Amino acid sequence: MHIVNFRRIEKEGSPLKASFLVVIPEWDFHLKMTYFAKGNGESWFGYPSKPYTNSSGEKKLEWLAYFGERGKNRFEEALRKEINKLMDESPPQQMMRWSEDKVPF
Secondary structure (H helix, E strand, O other): OEEEEEEEEEOOOOOEEEEEEEEEHHHOEEEEEEEEEOOOOOEEEEOOEEEEEOOOOOEEEEEOOOOOHHHHHHHHHHHHHHHHHHHHHOOOEEOOOOOOOOOOO
16 A cells, blocks of 8 residues: 655644545555544545435535455555655645635636
C-alpha cells in the first residue's frame, strides 16, 4: 500500500487535514480518501460516500467503500503511520476562496 496525490490542507476551524489516493498495487485498487484531525488528538478517515436524505428529512452519508471492523482497524493503523509521515514532510496548502464577483472561470 502507498499514498499518492497527497495534499495537506489547512483551513481555519476545519478538521479536514489532507486528501489523498490510497493505492494497493497487489489488488490494482485505488481509493480516494480524506484525513481529519481535531486539536484534542482525535482523528479519523473519510471514505468515499454519497449523500442522501432519510425519511425524516435528515441529510446523511452512505459509505461506498468500507471494511469489516477487523480489516478497518488494520487498514487504518497502517494508513495512519503513512499519513503521519506525510503530514510532517508536506507543507500545508491554504484552501482558496473566490469572492462572489470574481468567478475563476
